[in-house]
Amino acid sequence: MKKLLRWQKILLGMLIALLLAIAGGIIYIKLNIYTPSSTASAIDPIKVTKDYELFTSEQADRAKEKTNLIFYPGALVEPASYRIWAQEVANAGYRVYILKLPFDLAVMAPNKANAVVKSHEKNILGGHSLGGVMASRYAHNHQQEISGMIFLASYPDEKGSLAKSSFPVLSITASKDQVLNHKQYQKAKNYLPKMTTYDVIKGGNHAGFGSYGAQKGDGQATISNRKQQKEIGQIIIHWLQEIN
Incomplete structure (x- = not known):
């Protein structure tokens, strides 16, 4: 040899x-991946592919069904962790897509929304934490196809600036969230349009935007995960109704 x-x-x-x-x-x-709670796991999507989990309602309003909420999960959080509020939004008549990402990291597939975005329909992007940052970058680069943006404990960076966008934005935070960089969150408001609605869930924390248990470095929530999930769903539904 x-x-x-x-x-x-x-x-x-x-x-x-x-x-x-x-x-x-x-x-x-x-x-280190965060797995869904038993409550979230028990909810069945209407469709599951290699790219997403889809939630709809049998009683869906056909007009509302033309609105797609396309969601990027937070870093290392399994998609199923967001099923509770996703199903509630779907029950109000909207289609909700929770994207499936390589290694549960949005940075590994920032353009994953391509698998779902539909022309001639209203496409709302959303994201939790790092997922929101990646979603805003997609929205920044595809403004003709996007009709709105939802941030859950998240904010855009310079590459995802939406300051000059013409679509509305919803930003939801929680008062007990200690994972969110609040200083950067305030600075990032410069990257958001004037049509931005801000809402705070009192007593909620960072992990409460999904249902996957405690998260390292997070604050202690003073409301139940069930209550935070309910509030998230209600806030999103109300906002969607306002912009339609």
């Missing part, structure tokens, strides 16, 4: 180290 040259040994060692680092990163991500 031919012996490896010194540079070949070095290259092989670097390759092995790289593969180990990648494997370690994948294992770390999988061990």
Whole structure:
């Protein structure tokens, strides 16, 4: 067997180290993913594909059904964690798509909304935490196809600036949220249009925008997850009714 040259040994060692680092990163991500509560898991989407979970209502208003709420989950949060408020919004007559992302990270697929955005229909983008940042970048780059934007404990960065957009924006935060960078949130208001509605859920926290248990570094909610989910759904429905 031919012996490896010194540079070949070095290259092989670097390759092995790289593969180990990648494997370690994948294992770390999988061990730190937030999984849905039993309540959220018990809700069945009307359709599941490799790209999204879809929620609709049998009693859906056909006019409202032309409104698509396309949602980017927060970092390392499984899509099913948002099923509770998604189903409530769907029950009001709207279609809700919760996107499925590689490794549950929106940064791995910032243009995932392409799989759902439909021309000649009202497409509302939404996102929780980092998911909102990526959603706003998509909205910034596809303003002709987007009719609105919803931020849950999130805000746009410069690349996702919506300051010059002509569509309305809804921003919902929670009073006990300690994961959201409140200083950056205030600065990011410069990237939002004048048609932005702000709402605060009193007693809610960051993890409460989904239903997946406690999140590291978060504040302690003084309302139940059930109540926060209900409020999220009601706020979104009211806003959708106002902009339609």
